[in-house]
Amino acid sequence: MFKHAQLESVKAWIGDPEHAALPLRARVQRAIRQLILDGVLEVGRPLPASRSLATSLGVSRDTVESAYSQLHAEGFIERRVGSGSFISARAQHFPGRGKSRKTDFDRTPPVRLSQRGNAILQNGGVRDFLTPRPFAPGVPETRNFPLPIWERLERQVLKEFGTQALLHSPPHGMEALRQAIAAYVNLERGASATAERVLILTSTQQALTLCAQVLLDAGDPIFIEDPVYHGARKAFDAAGLACVPVPLDRDGLMVEHLLEQTRTSATSPKAVFLTPSHQFPSGVTLALDRRLAVIEWARRHQGWIIEDDYDSEFHYAGKPTACVQGLDPHHRTIYIGTFTKSLFPGLRLAYMVLPPSLVTPMTIARTLQDGHSAPIPQLTLARFIEGGHFGAHIRTMRAVYAERRDVLVRLVREHLADFVEARVPGGGMQMPCLFIRDIPESEAVERARQAGVDVLGLSALHASPHHRTGLLMGFAAHAPHELDVAVRKLAAVLRALCD
Known part of the structure; x- marks a missing residue:
C-alpha cells in the first residue's frame, strides 16, 4: 500500500489545475509514474490493489486499471497474475531516481550552446508584434482586407484541386504563384524575372538566412546600411558574418564609403544588403547613380547584392523607382519580396527572384529548413494576383496609408513638437522621429x-555610436482616431521624462 504522504502526493497531482486538461486515467497514471521517476517508490515494491486505490482516490476502479495498464505497457510496473502489481526493475536505470528533481534542476549548470547558438540567444531573435498596438512598425492594416474575395478564391482552389492541394508543394513553390509573381514584379517593379527564377518562401527572414548561409562563410564580412533593418543584421550575426556598416545620407547608401573600404580592406566584403526603395528605417530612396555604382561594384568584385524590397508598393509621391535587380545585367542581385506587409502577416508567404546560378543551391538549402510552403495559400494567392485583386488592394491601401502618414505628421507636430522632429517619409509604413531634447531612448x-x-528605438538599428536617438513610429495599422489617442499617450510619457 501507499504511505499516507505518497497517497496525498498522487491526490495533489490529480487535483493540480495545470493537469486539468488530461483525462482522469492519465492523471492517475502520470502521478504514479512521477513517484517512480523520483525514486519515491522502490523497485519491487507492490502497488495497492486497483479497487483499494480507487476507493482512496475517489475514482472508479476502471480508471485505476487503465492507469496500471498504461504503466505496465511503458515498463514502469510488472503485473503478476494472482500476486498484484510491482515497481519494475527497469525503472532503476532512470538517471534521476533517488534525487529531488526540483533540487537537481536548480543545480544543473547552464546549457552549453554552440557559438552560433550563443550568438542567436544573445541577439534575442526577431520579435513580431502579435497583437499590434499603435506605432508598431511594419504592421499592415488587416481590417480592410477583402476576406470574401479570398474565401471565394480558396473555395475555387479546393474544388479544382481537391485532395491534391493537401500534398507537399514543390520546394521552389507552386508554378501558378511563381508565374504570377514574375509577371507582377516585371510590370510593377521593373524586374527581370521568370517563373523558373522565383523561389517561394515563408518570410523575408528565411530569405536573409538562406543568403547568409549559402553565399558566405562564418567570419566573412558583409556590407550593411547604417542604420539597418534589425532582422537582417540579426540573421547575418547568427550566421557568424562580420557586418561592415556603411553610412547613409539623403540619397541612401554612401557608395563611396563602400568603394573605399573595398580598396583598403584586406578581406573585402563580397555582399551588400540594401533596402533601396524605402530604406529601413530612414525612408530615403537610393539614388539611381548609386544603384548603378553598386551594380558595377558587384560585377567587378564578383559580389552579391541582397535587395530587400519589403514595402515598395507603398510609395506616396509618383511611381516608385525601379528595383536594382531589374537594372543589373550581370545577374549579381538577389531580389527579396514579401506579402506580409502588402496583404497580411498570417499569410506567411515571401519570395526571392534569383540569378540563374543560384536557383538550384538556394532551393536545395531551403529543403533543409521547412521544406516547402503550404499549397492552398499559394494557389489562392496566385488567383488573387491574376484576378487583379492584389493590385486593387494595393491601390486602396496606398491611399489609406498616405492619409494616415499625413495624420501622424500633423499629430506629431501638434503634440510632440517639444520632444521630436519628424522625418516625413515618401513611402513605407513607418516614420522616424528624432529627439530634440535629452530623452533616454530605452526608458522612453x-x-x-x-x-x-x-x-522602436532608433539606436538599436545603428551600428555606429555616432547617431541621433529617437523613435520609429508605424502608422499603417491604425485609423486616425486611434493615432490621435496614441500620440497623446506618447506625449504624456515624454513630458514625464522631461519634467
Missing part, C-alpha cells in the same frame, strides 16, 4: 510600452 520605449504604445 519601455514607458511607452507600459502606456499601451509600441515604438
Whole structure:
C-alpha cells in the first residue's frame, strides 16, 4: 500500500489545475509514474490493489486499471497474475531516481550552446508584434482586407484541386504563384524575372538566412546600411558574418564609403544588403547613380547584392523607382519580396527572384529548413494576383496609408513638437522621429510600452555610436482616431521624462 504522504502526493497531482486538461486515467497514471521517476517508490515494491486505490482516490476502479495498464505497457510496473502489481526493475536505470528533481534542476549548470547558438540567444531573435498596438512598425492594416474575395478564391482552389492541394508543394513553390509573381514584379517593379527564377518562401527572414548561409562563410564580412533593418543584421550575426556598416545620407547608401573600404580592406566584403526603395528605417530612396555604382561594384568584385524590397508598393509621391535587380545585367542581385506587409502577416508567404546560378543551391538549402510552403495559400494567392485583386488592394491601401502618414505628421507636430522632429517619409509604413531634447531612448520605449504604445528605438538599428536617438513610429495599422489617442499617450510619457 501507499504511505499516507505518497497517497496525498498522487491526490495533489490529480487535483493540480495545470493537469486539468488530461483525462482522469492519465492523471492517475502520470502521478504514479512521477513517484517512480523520483525514486519515491522502490523497485519491487507492490502497488495497492486497483479497487483499494480507487476507493482512496475517489475514482472508479476502471480508471485505476487503465492507469496500471498504461504503466505496465511503458515498463514502469510488472503485473503478476494472482500476486498484484510491482515497481519494475527497469525503472532503476532512470538517471534521476533517488534525487529531488526540483533540487537537481536548480543545480544543473547552464546549457552549453554552440557559438552560433550563443550568438542567436544573445541577439534575442526577431520579435513580431502579435497583437499590434499603435506605432508598431511594419504592421499592415488587416481590417480592410477583402476576406470574401479570398474565401471565394480558396473555395475555387479546393474544388479544382481537391485532395491534391493537401500534398507537399514543390520546394521552389507552386508554378501558378511563381508565374504570377514574375509577371507582377516585371510590370510593377521593373524586374527581370521568370517563373523558373522565383523561389517561394515563408518570410523575408528565411530569405536573409538562406543568403547568409549559402553565399558566405562564418567570419566573412558583409556590407550593411547604417542604420539597418534589425532582422537582417540579426540573421547575418547568427550566421557568424562580420557586418561592415556603411553610412547613409539623403540619397541612401554612401557608395563611396563602400568603394573605399573595398580598396583598403584586406578581406573585402563580397555582399551588400540594401533596402533601396524605402530604406529601413530612414525612408530615403537610393539614388539611381548609386544603384548603378553598386551594380558595377558587384560585377567587378564578383559580389552579391541582397535587395530587400519589403514595402515598395507603398510609395506616396509618383511611381516608385525601379528595383536594382531589374537594372543589373550581370545577374549579381538577389531580389527579396514579401506579402506580409502588402496583404497580411498570417499569410506567411515571401519570395526571392534569383540569378540563374543560384536557383538550384538556394532551393536545395531551403529543403533543409521547412521544406516547402503550404499549397492552398499559394494557389489562392496566385488567383488573387491574376484576378487583379492584389493590385486593387494595393491601390486602396496606398491611399489609406498616405492619409494616415499625413495624420501622424500633423499629430506629431501638434503634440510632440517639444520632444521630436519628424522625418516625413515618401513611402513605407513607418516614420522616424528624432529627439530634440535629452530623452533616454530605452526608458522612453519601455514607458511607452507600459502606456499601451509600441515604438522602436532608433539606436538599436545603428551600428555606429555616432547617431541621433529617437523613435520609429508605424502608422499603417491604425485609423486616425486611434493615432490621435496614441500620440497623446506618447506625449504624456515624454513630458514625464522631461519634467
